Amino acid sequence: MKYDMILDPTPGRKAFLLGNEAVVRGALEAGLSLASTYPGTPSSEIGNVLHAVAKKAGVYFEFSTNEKVAMEVAAAGAASGIRSMVFFKHVGLNVAADAFMSTAYVGVRGGLVVITADDPSMHSSQNEQDNRYYAQIAQMPMMEPSSPQEAKDMIKEAFEISEKLGLPVLFRMTTRVNHMRGVVEYGELVKGKPKGRFEKAPSRYVPVPSNARGMHIRLLKKMEEAEEMASTSHLNRVEGEGDVGIITSGAAYNYVADVVEEHGIRARVLKxxxxxxxxxxxxxxxxxxxxxxxxxxxxxxYMEKELRAMAQVEGIDIRIHGKMDGHFPRHYEYTPEVVKRGLNSALGLNLPVGGVKVREITVPSRPPVLCPGCPHRATYYAIGAVLRAKKIRDETIFTTDIGCYTLGIQKPYEMADYLLCMGSSAGAACGFAKATDQPVMGFAGDSTFFHACIPALINAVHNRANMIFVVLDNRTTAMTGHQPHPGLPIDGLGDEAPALDIEKVVRGIGIEHVEVVDPYDIKETKAAFRRAVEHNGISVVITRRECALIMDARNRKAGIFRKYDVNQDMCTRCYNCVENFACPAFYRDEEGGVHINPYLCDGCGVCSQRDVCPFGAIEEVKKE
Amino acid sequence: MRPYGIVYAGVGGQGVLTASSIVGEAAIRRGLNVVMSEIHGMAQRGGSVVAEMRIGNARSSIVPEGEADVILGFEPVEAYRVAHKGGENTTVIMSTDPIIPFTVSVGKETYPPVEELVGALQEKFRVVTLSAVGLARKAGNLLTANVVMVGALTALPGFPLDREEMMEAVKVRVPPRFVEVNLKAFELGYEEVSRCL
Structure with missing residues (x-):
C-alpha cells in the first residue's frame, strides 16, 4: 500500500516524507483518535494518507460535508476528551470560522489541533489570505512549522499545549511546507483512546450570553498563560551571533537560514x-x-506589527525593517531571491541575486485544461449549442464554483462569468436572477453541491429565483485528487456508506423540474437543456458521468485502450471538433488536416457523435 | 559541502515526481540530508511540473537562481523554462522529445524548433541531449522514460550518489513487476550520457 511507511513502528527510521505526510505521522505519534476534513489543496494529502491508514491505525477519520461540519465534529471529539485534528486549506477556515471562534470560548478537554494550509502565490486558490490573523481574532495559540520534520514534531507539541491550556491550537502551514519533502526521523507510535466520554457541563460548553461573558474573560487569562509558554518554548529559538537581528517563521525561515549561512552574514536569527x-x-x-x-x-x-507595537509600548529604541517600510513584499510566496533582495535593501548589503540570462525564445504555455474525456467538456459543448440556437448564449450569466469546472472560463466554453467561493454558483445565481432580467445558469460539482449549494438552492426555491442549476456530477471530488463525498458509497475509513442521491435531495427541497442526463450522450443532453431553458422557474440538470481519470485508470488496469482518429477521406475540415468541442487530443497538421493524438485520446468517443462531427469522420481505431 | 541542486522539469504524466523520489530515496539511504519541493497547480494532467531538490546542508527546498548543478529536462520547452535556475557550472540534460501543448495544436501558440532551444541553452551551459522516449522503447516500456533520465543524471561527474546506490533506490521505488525493465532503462540512460561526456 502506498502509505504503509507512515505506520512503520520503528523509532529512528528516516523516511522521505511530504510535509502533509509528516503531519499524519506526527498525529499518530501523539495518540490521535479522531480526524476530519474537507479536501482542499495544499492540505489534501493529509486526508489522502488518513483515508489509507486511519482504519489500520485505529483512528476515526471522515471526509465531512464541509469545513464547518469538520470543525464541529473535531470540536466534539476534543470535548469528549480524545485527541482530535481537523484540517483544511486557508479558505476552508472561512467556512469553518463560525464554529472555530466559539471553540476558543468553550475550549477543549482532549487536544484539538486545527490545521490551516495557506497558499501564498495562489498555486491552487482564489486568494492568498494570511490565516495567522485568525489566531488573533479567535484568541488561539498558533504554531508555524518550517519543514516536514518540524511539522511532525510540532504536531505532538501542539496537542500537549492544547491540553495544557484547554484551548484548540491553530497549526498554520503554507504550500511550500505542505508540499516540501524532507528527511523525517520517526518517534514511537502511540495508540489513541478509541472512544471518549462527554462529561456534561453546560456552563462550560454552552456559550449563551451569560456564560459567554465569563468565557471571554477566562480566554484572555489563558492567553496570558499561553504567552508565557510561547516565551519559554524551545520552538522559539535563537541561531547565530551578530549585531543585526532577524525575526522569521515558517517557510521564510528556510531562506533566511540558508542565505545567512551561505553568505556569512553576521546576524542573530530568532526563529x-x-x-x-x-x-x-x-x-x-x-x-x-x-x-x-x-x-x-x-x-x-503579522509579526512585524506585533514587534512595532511592542517597541512603541515599551519604548524600545531599535530600527525595525520589514514590509511596512517597503523592504519586503506583501504578496506571493518568498524565495531565496526575495529574501536576498529584501536583506540587501534593508541592511545595505550586496548579496548576488539571480542566475545567468539565457537568450530569449518565446515558448508556448501549458495552461491547465479539462482532460481528454472530461464529461464537463461534453456538458459545456451541449449547453453552448442549445443557447446559441436560442440566441441567448451571450446574454446568459454563468455562475461557477470551486472545482475543475473553473476551467469553463477558457475558450471556447466561456461559461464562467462569476465566482466567489464554494457554493457561490447557487447563491450568486439567486442574486443575478433577482438583480437582472438576464438568463442565469449556475454550475457546481457533486462534492461542491453537498458542501454549500443546498442552502442556496432552498433560497432559490423559496424566493422564486428563475434559474438553471447544473450539477456536474462526476462521482468524485476530482480537482483535489479524487476524495469520496456524501454521494458515494464509501466513507473516510474506506468502509461502505450510504450514498445520498442528488436528484432526491433537490426534489426534496421542492425543485420540480429535475433531469439527470449522461453528458457523453450529446443529443440527449442538448434535449434536456432545451427543456430546462423553456421551463419557467428553477430547474436542475444533473449531468452524471464519472471523472475521465477514474475511467482511464480502470481501463488501463483492464488492458482496454480504445482510441479514435479522423478519417481524412471524410473530414471536410470544418474544424467544429477543434474549435468548439476543443478536446486537447485534437491537433492540426501543417496542411490543415485534423488528427487525434493517440497518447492523449482516452477513447471516450464523444467526438465521434454526429453532434460533434456531422460528417461522421471520427472513427474508433480498429485493432490490427 | 555546498548543497547539490537539481531542478527536474517536465509535463504532468511523465513521471517527474517518481524520478525525483528515486534520487531522494538514494540520498536518504546514503545518510545525506535532502529537501525537495513538489509544487503542482490545478492541472491534473498535461501542465508543467517542476520539482526542485537540494542534497546536502540545505533548509530551503527551492534551488536559488544560478545554483542548479543540474537541470534535468524531461521535455525541451520545460527544460528551457527553468533555465533561470542555471549558473556558470550548470549541466542541462534534456530529453529532446517534445510534448506539444494544446495551445500549439490549435494554432494559438507556436513550438520553437528543439535545436533553437538547445542552442540557446548551449550558449550558457553544458548541454547533454538524449531521447528518453527512444531509450525507454529500447528498454521495452515507454513508461520508463523517467528512469532513463535518472540513469542519465547518475552518469554526471560530481553527482553525489553512485550507480549502485541509485539502482537500489530504483528497485525500492518502482512496482516489483517493473523493476527489471526500469533497471534496463536506467542503464541505457547512464550509458548514453557516459558516452556523450
Whole structure:
C-alpha cells in the first residue's frame, strides 16, 4: 500500500516524507483518535494518507460535508476528551470560522489541533489570505512549522499545549511546507483512546450570553498563560551571533537560514515556531544589544506589527525593517531571491541575486485544461449549442464554483462569468436572477453541491429565483485528487456508506423540474437543456458521468485502450471538433488536416457523435 | 559541502515526481540530508511540473537562481523554462522529445524548433541531449522514460550518489513487476550520457 511507511513502528527510521505526510505521522505519534476534513489543496494529502491508514491505525477519520461540519465534529471529539485534528486549506477556515471562534470560548478537554494550509502565490486558490490573523481574532495559540520534520514534531507539541491550556491550537502551514519533502526521523507510535466520554457541563460548553461573558474573560487569562509558554518554548529559538537581528517563521525561515549561512552574514536569527500569542518576553530578550532588526515573513506583516507595537509600548529604541517600510513584499510566496533582495535593501548589503540570462525564445504555455474525456467538456459543448440556437448564449450569466469546472472560463466554453467561493454558483445565481432580467445558469460539482449549494438552492426555491442549476456530477471530488463525498458509497475509513442521491435531495427541497442526463450522450443532453431553458422557474440538470481519470485508470488496469482518429477521406475540415468541442487530443497538421493524438485520446468517443462531427469522420481505431 | 541542486522539469504524466523520489530515496539511504519541493497547480494532467531538490546542508527546498548543478529536462520547452535556475557550472540534460501543448495544436501558440532551444541553452551551459522516449522503447516500456533520465543524471561527474546506490533506490521505488525493465532503462540512460561526456 502506498502509505504503509507512515505506520512503520520503528523509532529512528528516516523516511522521505511530504510535509502533509509528516503531519499524519506526527498525529499518530501523539495518540490521535479522531480526524476530519474537507479536501482542499495544499492540505489534501493529509486526508489522502488518513483515508489509507486511519482504519489500520485505529483512528476515526471522515471526509465531512464541509469545513464547518469538520470543525464541529473535531470540536466534539476534543470535548469528549480524545485527541482530535481537523484540517483544511486557508479558505476552508472561512467556512469553518463560525464554529472555530466559539471553540476558543468553550475550549477543549482532549487536544484539538486545527490545521490551516495557506497558499501564498495562489498555486491552487482564489486568494492568498494570511490565516495567522485568525489566531488573533479567535484568541488561539498558533504554531508555524518550517519543514516536514518540524511539522511532525510540532504536531505532538501542539496537542500537549492544547491540553495544557484547554484551548484548540491553530497549526498554520503554507504550500511550500505542505508540499516540501524532507528527511523525517520517526518517534514511537502511540495508540489513541478509541472512544471518549462527554462529561456534561453546560456552563462550560454552552456559550449563551451569560456564560459567554465569563468565557471571554477566562480566554484572555489563558492567553496570558499561553504567552508565557510561547516565551519559554524551545520552538522559539535563537541561531547565530551578530549585531543585526532577524525575526522569521515558517517557510521564510528556510531562506533566511540558508542565505545567512551561505553568505556569512553576521546576524542573530530568532526563529519563531510558536507565533501567537507573540512571545514578547522572548523577543525583548532577543533585542538586547541590537540596533537593527529585520522581520522576514510571508504575506501580511503579522509579526512585524506585533514587534512595532511592542517597541512603541515599551519604548524600545531599535530600527525595525520589514514590509511596512517597503523592504519586503506583501504578496506571493518568498524565495531565496526575495529574501536576498529584501536583506540587501534593508541592511545595505550586496548579496548576488539571480542566475545567468539565457537568450530569449518565446515558448508556448501549458495552461491547465479539462482532460481528454472530461464529461464537463461534453456538458459545456451541449449547453453552448442549445443557447446559441436560442440566441441567448451571450446574454446568459454563468455562475461557477470551486472545482475543475473553473476551467469553463477558457475558450471556447466561456461559461464562467462569476465566482466567489464554494457554493457561490447557487447563491450568486439567486442574486443575478433577482438583480437582472438576464438568463442565469449556475454550475457546481457533486462534492461542491453537498458542501454549500443546498442552502442556496432552498433560497432559490423559496424566493422564486428563475434559474438553471447544473450539477456536474462526476462521482468524485476530482480537482483535489479524487476524495469520496456524501454521494458515494464509501466513507473516510474506506468502509461502505450510504450514498445520498442528488436528484432526491433537490426534489426534496421542492425543485420540480429535475433531469439527470449522461453528458457523453450529446443529443440527449442538448434535449434536456432545451427543456430546462423553456421551463419557467428553477430547474436542475444533473449531468452524471464519472471523472475521465477514474475511467482511464480502470481501463488501463483492464488492458482496454480504445482510441479514435479522423478519417481524412471524410473530414471536410470544418474544424467544429477543434474549435468548439476543443478536446486537447485534437491537433492540426501543417496542411490543415485534423488528427487525434493517440497518447492523449482516452477513447471516450464523444467526438465521434454526429453532434460533434456531422460528417461522421471520427472513427474508433480498429485493432490490427 | 555546498548543497547539490537539481531542478527536474517536465509535463504532468511523465513521471517527474517518481524520478525525483528515486534520487531522494538514494540520498536518504546514503545518510545525506535532502529537501525537495513538489509544487503542482490545478492541472491534473498535461501542465508543467517542476520539482526542485537540494542534497546536502540545505533548509530551503527551492534551488536559488544560478545554483542548479543540474537541470534535468524531461521535455525541451520545460527544460528551457527553468533555465533561470542555471549558473556558470550548470549541466542541462534534456530529453529532446517534445510534448506539444494544446495551445500549439490549435494554432494559438507556436513550438520553437528543439535545436533553437538547445542552442540557446548551449550558449550558457553544458548541454547533454538524449531521447528518453527512444531509450525507454529500447528498454521495452515507454513508461520508463523517467528512469532513463535518472540513469542519465547518475552518469554526471560530481553527482553525489553512485550507480549502485541509485539502482537500489530504483528497485525500492518502482512496482516489483517493473523493476527489471526500469533497471534496463536506467542503464541505457547512464550509458548514453557516459558516452556523450
Amino acid at each position: 519563531l515556531g510558536f507565533t501567537h500569542p507573540f512571545p514578547r518576553a522572548r523577543v525583548r530578550e532577543f533585542l538586547k544589544g541590537l540596533k537593527t532588526v529585520v522581520v522576514v515573513e510571508e504575506l501580511e506583516p
